[in-house]
Amino acid sequence: MDITSRYLAVVPAYNESSTIERVIRSLRKYAPRYDVLVVDDGSTDDTGARARARGARTARHPFNLGIGGAMQTGFTFAKENGYDYMVQVDGDGQHQAREIAKLEAAIELDSDLDMVCGSRFIGADYRYPAPISRRTGIHVFAFLLTRIVRQPISDPTSGFRLFNRRAIALFARDYPHDYPEVEAVLLLHHHRLRMREVPVEMSERGGGVSSIRSGKSAYYMIKVLLALFVALARRRPIPEPGDAAPVVAEHGI
Amino acid sequence: MEPRVRLVAILASLALLLVVLELVRRRRLLERYALLWLFSAVALIALAAFQPLLIGIAELIGIEYPPSALFLIAFGFVLLLLLHFSVAVSRLADQSKILAQRVAIMEERLNRAGVEVPAEAASPAVPPGEPARYPERREAQGVR
Numbered sequence: 439m440d441i442t443s444r445y446l447a448v449v450p451a452y453n454e455s456s457t458i459e460r461v462i463r464s465l466r467k468y469a470p471r472y473d474v475l476v477v478d479d480g481s482t483d484d485t486g487a488r489a490r491a492r493g494a495r496t497a498r499h500p501f502n503l504g505i506g507g508a509m510q511t512g513f514t515f516a517k518e519n520g521y522d523y524m525v526q527v528d529g530d531g532q533h534q535a536r537e538i539a540k541l542e543a544a545i546e547l548d549s550d551l552d553m554v555c556g557s558r559f560i561g562a563d564y565r566y567p568a569p570i571s572r573r574t575g576i577h578v579f580a581f582l583l584t585r586i587v588r589q590p591i592s593d594p595t596s597g598f599r600l601f602n603r604r605a606i607a608l609f610a611r612d613y614p615h616d617y618p619e620v621e622a623v624l625l626l627h628h629h630r631l632r633m634r635e636v637p638v639e640m641s642e643r644g645g646g647v648s649s650i651r652s653g654k655s656a657y658y659m660i661k662v663l664l665a666l667f668v669a670l671a672r673r674r675p676i677p678e679p680g681d682a683a684p685v686v687a688e689h690g691i
Numbered sequence: 692m693e694p695r696v697r698l699v700a701i702l703a704s705l706a707l708l709l710v711v712l713e714l715v716r717r718r719r720l721l722e723r724y725a726l727l728w729l730f731s732a733v734a735l736i737a738l739a740a741f742q743p744l745l746i747g748i749a750e751l752i753g754i755e756y757p758p759s760a761l762f763l764i765a766f767g768f769v770l771l772l773l774l775h776f777s778v779a780v781s782r783l784a785d786q787s788k789i790l791a792q793r794v795a796i797m798e799e800r801l802n803r804a805g806v807e808v809p810a811e812a813a814s815p816a817v818p819p820g821e822p823a824r825y826p827e828r829r830e831a832q833g834v835r
Contacts, residue, residue, distance in 0.1 A: 475799075477795070490802075495799055495803070496799060496802070497795035497796055497798070497799040498795055498798060498799075499791045499792070499794075499795050500791050500794055500795075501791060503788055503791055503792070507788050507791070507792065510792060511792045511795050511796060514792060514796060515796055515799070518796070
């Protein structure tokens with residue numbers, strides 16, 4: 439990170455019109471060197487219009503793709519516009535812009551890091567307000583991932599993350615679909631990119647509805663577990679540049 | 692196999708074959724997806740028409756009542772077709788995801804260049820899960 443580096447904050451938002459302005463405002467205030475890109479994931483409310491009125495760049499999906507698709511739009515945007523660092527800040531106000539400095543500090547300390555994750559579960563403040571069903575899932579994933587990637591992972595579902603150019607390029611090429619954060623850790627590991635976690639504070643959701651509702655926790659867990667095992671079973675999880683894509687658009691349809 | 696069962700099986704498979712061919716002719720069905728259908732229909736006709744073949748297969752896999760074997764084989768084709776479509780749908784889903792992302796990034800670029808993209812152009816034309824707004828248009832597209 440130096441004076442010439444360019445920074446992008448990507449805010450994936452799906453029907454977050456009640457919080458999006460606050461998120462943009464606090465990014466401007468606490469992280470002024472970051473350009474803000476709101477990825478409006480096919481919202482049916484005025485999330486996108488509000489973001490644009492606030493002066494944020496806004497990429498709007500014509501229909502809802504889910505958080506994975508929204509983030510990949512962010513990665514592609516960052517890559518194509520030559521950003522050096524990209525931070526993910528959720529549109530619901532859960533991630534606090536003033537905590538971005540903690541993520542940056544980790545990269546300042548160790549410039550080989552490709553991804554820095556904000557974790558709710560290390561450090562003094564361990565009382566994250568989440569329903570028990572969801573916490574259980576988080577800890578199961580944490581337990582599995584810690585053993586698979588052989589480094590401590592405490593909060594694998596946290597979306598509060600800072601990426602460097604290498605991570606941006608990787609995820610622009612391939613980013614998991616539905617509930618991407620857990621798989622992204624594995625993907626990074628398979629590509630021998632480096633990550634670490636730092637303790638951050640998060641607030642309760644400022645509004646809107648989480649993409650993971652409590653009733654869906656079981657489905658979420660099973661789906662991510664399946665994805666984890668599938669990812670493990672693949673000898674080469676992702677195509678390298680020049681390889682055929684796993685899904686190839688055919689000609690002459 | 693009783694002649695009536697045999698006749699019904701042959702006629703049904705033949706009808707399937709004709710419907711698939713007609714759909715391909717009208718371009719309602721891409722050849723790429725029709726191939727597996729055509730293969731299934733031809734195989735079923737062959738099995739229903741040539742008794743010794745079906746009886747041979749039934750004996751080979753230990754089925755006493757040959758029409759059951761025909762049923763089993765037809766079921767196998769159905770599973771194969773379903774799998775084929777799941778793969779096709781997955782590919783389409785991935786392609787449409789990439790398109791949506793490209794559109795989003797391009798519209799952002801247009802906006803930045805001062806070209807106003809009307810909000811309606813970007814908004815979901817059909818809310819997810821809702822029926823299409825113009826069902827009659829879909830009908831019209833199919834008929835050439």
